[in-house]
Amino acid sequence: MNAKLLPALRALLTRMSLAFRDPRPRAKVERLALGLLCAEGPKTITSALGWLEQRYEDWSGEYRLLSQAQWSPRDFFAPVLETAVGFRTDPSAPLYVAHDDTLLRKTGRHIPGVAYARDPLSLSTPF
Numbered sequence: 139m140n141a142k143l144l145p146a147l148r149a150l151l152t153r154m155s156l157a158f159r160d161p162r163p164r165a166k167v168e169r170l171a172l173g174l175l176c177a178e179g180p181k182t183i184t185s186a187l188g189w190l191e192q193r194y195e196d197w198s199g200e201y202r203l204l205s206q207a208q209w210s211p212r213d214f215f216a217p218v219l220e221t222a223v224g225f226r227t228d229p230s231a232p233l234y235v236a237h238d239d240t241l242l243r244k245t246g247r248h249i250p251g252v253a254y255a256r257d258p259l260s261l262s263t264p265f
Contacts, residue, residue: 157213163203170200
């Protein structure tokens with residue numbers, strides 16, 4: 139099973155890297171994205187480079203890549219969305235594409251679209 143997963147993931151990352159207008163950083167984008175997916179702990183550039191065993195190399199290129207390269211987030215994530223839509227068995231079923239897990243303080247008493255919900259797999263009564 140794993141033998142089939144890695145080539146499929148690499149193909150998806152290659153399609154995603156086409157969002158970068160300049161072809162030179164695309165290999166670096168693919169490698170860094172793989173590191174972000176596979177690294178344990180917080181998903182940071184530092185942890186990704188640690189997983190890629192580049193802990194002791196110059197990291198400035200990776201930081202510069204994300205801060206200065208010309209790319210479109212919409213074009214970057216479009217292949218992921220297209221792939222996810224292709225796996226749906228029920229076209230009328232919702233497709234969840236975003237999740238806000240920021241630790242920023244929320245403002246106001248009501249934020250549209252936000253609600254508390256009970257985990258259906260949790261126990262309803264504590265022991």
